[in-house]
Amino acid sequence: MILINPSIKLITVLIIALEISFTQSIITNILIVLIGLLYLLINNKITWNTLLILLLAIIPAVGIFMSQNMYGTAAMGNILVTRLYAYITLGLTFTKTTTIQELGLSLEQNLKMPTKFVYGFMGGFNLINYIKQDIADIKQAAHFRNINLHFWSPSLYFKAILSAIRYSELLSEGMESHGFSEQAYRTHYKKIALNKSDYFKATFILLILQISIVFI
Numbered sequence: 425m426i427l428i429n430p431s432i433k434l435i436t437v438l439i440i441a442l443e444i445s446f447t448q449s450i451i452t453n454i455l456i457v458l459i460g461l462l463y464l465l466i467n468n469k470i471t472w473n474t475l476l477i478l479l480l481a482i483i484p485a486v487g488i489f490m491s492q493n494m495y496g497t498a499a500m501g502n503i504l505v506t507r508l509y510a511y512i513t514l515g516l517t518f519t520k521t522t523t524i525q526e527l528g529l530s531l532e533q534n535l536k537m538p539t540k541f542v543y544g545f546m547g548g549f550n551l552i553n554y555i556k557q558d559i560a561d562i563k564q565a566a567h568f569r570n571i572n573l574h575f576w577s578p579s580l581y582f583k584a585i586l587s588a589i590r591y592s593e594l595l596s597e598g599m600e601s602h603g604f605s606e607q608a609y610r611t612h613y614k615k616i617a618l619n620k621s622d623y624f625k626a627t628f629i630l631l632i633l634q635i636s637i638v639f640i
Contacts, residue, residue, distance in 0.1 A: 429622040430522045430530040436626045437518050440633055444510055452636045453506035459632075460513035469520040481512050524549045530616040539610060547595045551588070558587040 428436075444453060464470050485505045492501030528546040531537040562583050566573045573580040 428625050429534060429616065429618050430527045431534045431616075432618070432622045432626050433518060433522060434527065436629055437514050439630060441511060441514055443633065443637075444507055447637055448500075448503050449637055450502055450506050452633065453503070453510040455636050456510040456633075457506070457513045460510075460517040463517055464520055467521055469516075471520075474516055474520065477512065477516065478509070481509060484508065525614075526616065529612065529614060530618075533612065533616050534618045543599065544595075547599075548592075551591045551595065554591060555584065555588055559584050562587075 440456065444456065461470070464474065485508055488504045488508065489501040492498065492504060524546055528542045532539055532542040559580065562580060563573045
């Protein structure tokens, strides 16, 4: 497995995404897609979900290409389609190889982000499964009353928002009861290392990007 610090990986992905937004290089976009897929393959992260996301991306890709053919140029259509897949591959490369916990701990330990923000961010993601279960319970309870709640039903979203607020309050109370304090010194069960090799890997990736933009 090719390892790189989560914070450095996030910054690298954001820089690449920002740079290709201002360039019109089809080869660069294709190169990003190929390298990203190769990275996922090496790390054994090519799953059916990954393939499904890439397959579903054909729908907006076809729409973009057709609109550019009708109101723009075919060349710009090719650029936008390959850029779309480059964005998707960058997102998959990061999300498939980095967990929320690793990212949160890295942001706190390596980038010195406020502890309150990081732990609130991690807690919010960890509550998603509980909120999903609450939504399922709400729909089932409504079904027992002969009421069908669909994903477009306003009452379902209102009750889901109330559930999220309740869980956020419980999270806040739980953090306070465990003595959480933003100003207090904290030890870490899991330390996220930030090595010189991480900077080298990020620099090497960005260097390849610059070469592909300028010389290819």
